[in-house]
Amino acid sequence: MNNLKNLRGTVDLLPDQLIKWQNVEKIILEQLSRASIKEIRTPILEMTELFIRGIGEATDVVSKEMYTFLDRGERSCTLRPEGTASVARALIQKGISSNPLQKLWYMGPMFRYERPQAGRQRQFHQLGVEFIGYQSVRSDVEIIAIAWDILRKLGIKELNLEINTLGDFDDRLNFQKSFLKWLEMNKDSLDLDSQNRINKNPLRILDSKNIQTKKTLENAPRLFNFLSEKSHQRYSDLKKQLEILQIPYVENYNLVRGLDYYTHTAFEITSGALGSQATVCGGGRYDDLIKQIGGPNTPAIGFAIGLERLILLAGKELEVPRNTDIYIVNQGLIAESLAIDLSRKLRNYDLLVELDLSGASFSKQFKKANKLKSKSIIVIGDNEAANKEFIIRLFDKESFENKEEVISLENDIKLEKWLNINLLVK
Ligand code: HAM
Numbered sequence: 001m002n003n004l005k006n007l008r009g010t011v012d013l014l015p016d017q018l019i020k021w022q023n024v025e026k027i028i029l030e031q032l033s034r035a036s037i038k039e040i041r042t043p044i045l046e047m048t049e050l051f052i053r054g055i056g057e058a059t060d061v062v063s064k065e066m067y068t069f070l071d072r073g074e075r076s077c078t079l080r081p082e083g084t085a086s087v088a089r090a091l092i093q094k095g096i097s098s099n100p101l102q103k104l105w106y107m108g109p110m111f112r113y114e115r116p117q118a119g120r121q122r123q124f125h126q127l128g129v130e131f132i133g134y135q136s137v138r139s140d141v142e143i144i145a146i147a148w149d150i151l152r153k154l155g156i157k158e159l160n161l162e163i164n165t166l167g168d169f170d171d172r173l174n175f176q177k178s179f180l181k182w183l184e185m186n187k188d189s190l191d192l193d194s195q196n197r198i199n200k201n202p203l204r205i206l207d208s209k210n211i212q213t214k215k216t217l218e219n220a221p222r223l224f225n226f227l228s229e230k231s232h233q234r235y236s237d238l239k240k241q242l243e244i245l246q247i248p249y250v251e252n253y254n255l256v257r258g259l260d261y262y263t264h265t266a267f268e269i270t271s272g273a274l275g276s277q278a279t280v281c282g283g284g285r286y287d288d289l290i291k292q293i294g295g296p297n298t299p300a301i302g303f304a305i306g307l308e309r310l311i312l313l314a315g316k317e318l319e320v321p322r323n324t325d326i327y328i329v330n331q332g333l334i335a336e337s338l339a340i341d342l343s344r345k346l347r348n349y350d351l352l353v354e355l356d357l358s359g360a361s362f363s364k365q366f367k368k369a370n371k372l373k374s375k376s377i378i379v380i381g382d383n384e385a386a387n388k389e390f391i392i393r394l395f396d397k398e399s400f401e402n403k404e405e406v407i408s409l410e411n412d413i414k415l416e417k418w419l420n421i422n423l424l425v426k
Helices: 015-034 048-055 058-062 082-094 137-153 169-189 191-195 202-207 209-219 228-242 307-313 333-347 361-370 382-386 412-422
Strands: 046-048 067-070 076-079 102-111 123-134 159-165 263-271 278-284 301-305 326-330 354-357 376-381 391-394 402-409
Touching: 015 102, 015 307, 046 048, 046 082, 048 058, 048 076, 048 082, 048 307, 058 191, 058 228, 058 376, 082 102, 082 123, 082 301, 123 137, 123 307, 137 159, 137 228, 137 263, 137 278, 137 301, 159 412, 169 202, 169 209, 191 202, 191 278, 202 209, 228 263, 326 333, 326 361, 333 376, 333 382, 333 412, 361 376, 382 391, 402 412
Parallel strands: 326 354, 326 376
Antiparallel strands: 046 076, 067 076, 102 123, 123 301, 159 263, 263 278, 278 301, 376 391, 391 402
16 A cells, blocks of 8 residues: 655645744744734635635636635535635625724734645745734825734845735726726737736736746736826825835836735745745735625725745744753653652743653763763763652853752752752843
């Protein structure tokens, strides 16, 4: 029988790799809580209709990439390809009017049936942030600044912020009429994929990577020229405020994003340090989404960062695990049970305590402690157990010698004093 393997495009994350993930997540969560953004968790599985209505039937994500199936009750279910639609659904269900302004984040797996390559998986992870109910340009600026600062805090280099405006529904309708006319006239100069999009999702053609199509598009009408005075003003306010914050940006008129719900501000952050899948963060305003899926008219803006790409970018210093503070070497029936008790007591001091459960010889246990570079070692053998005490040993960096102390298992005051002097000082 063949060995069972994980599915293509999915990845096992093993303990050594997860050190970096955990360090990255910790920095992100600290940043989010400092900005008073609250966590929301929604189900991974949703009704398929949510994404059809929310993301748009003609998008690649919905038409080609979703993991959709009928459950045993014949309901069409989909593994979420992104988090924005689910957050919107959850808030509508709860009643947005009772809490009209919310700053939320989520982190977790998303699923898209794409061709796997470096930085692109079928099961991948996103950190998403959504500001619900916020209308002002300042909320666009805060969202962009939060994404930017998370990436900067993680020491990620060669960051480029690209921005665009997609206007509102009416702006786009006006543009679409004239763009469609132009597309029909220039159809033969477009690649096949773009030709197929003319009737399904013409705006996405602007995002084509085909060189010939890109060249042809240089002469196409620009959405920018169809924006109302108000939309123009909004976009220029956004740019001004980014400049005040000294967040550098590049304008990209062809940035339309792969999901249909965007209005006004759209942005992406790429890093030159990534390969072809350079976009580490994507987001924008989605003022019509909540209404579109059955809620009240509610403006909103957000972004999502792809965690796999973030991990590829984050520095090696984040791969370093926390050092073991105390390694407990123990042997003998009574000693072993006393050692468990002691390990529990020590962990109450927020120390990283590893209890050796191997039953191996003392010398092997010491070797393991040294290999882990444990800051200190506790020893309990038959003699110590009989005396109800343990030995604690620490390598003194100043004298280059081992400092050793015998402490009674009942003398918590002496233990605490020793820990305070030797391990708990920062
Ligand atoms: P998105 O641009 O589709 O936006 O995805 C955001 C980020 O997720 C991408 O920039 C990328 O880093 C990562 N990503 C997407 N697909 C994959 C994949 N197959 N493998 C690895 N990473 C991937 C959204 O999903 C929107 N919900 C963002 C948003 C939130 N807009 C407003 N609020």
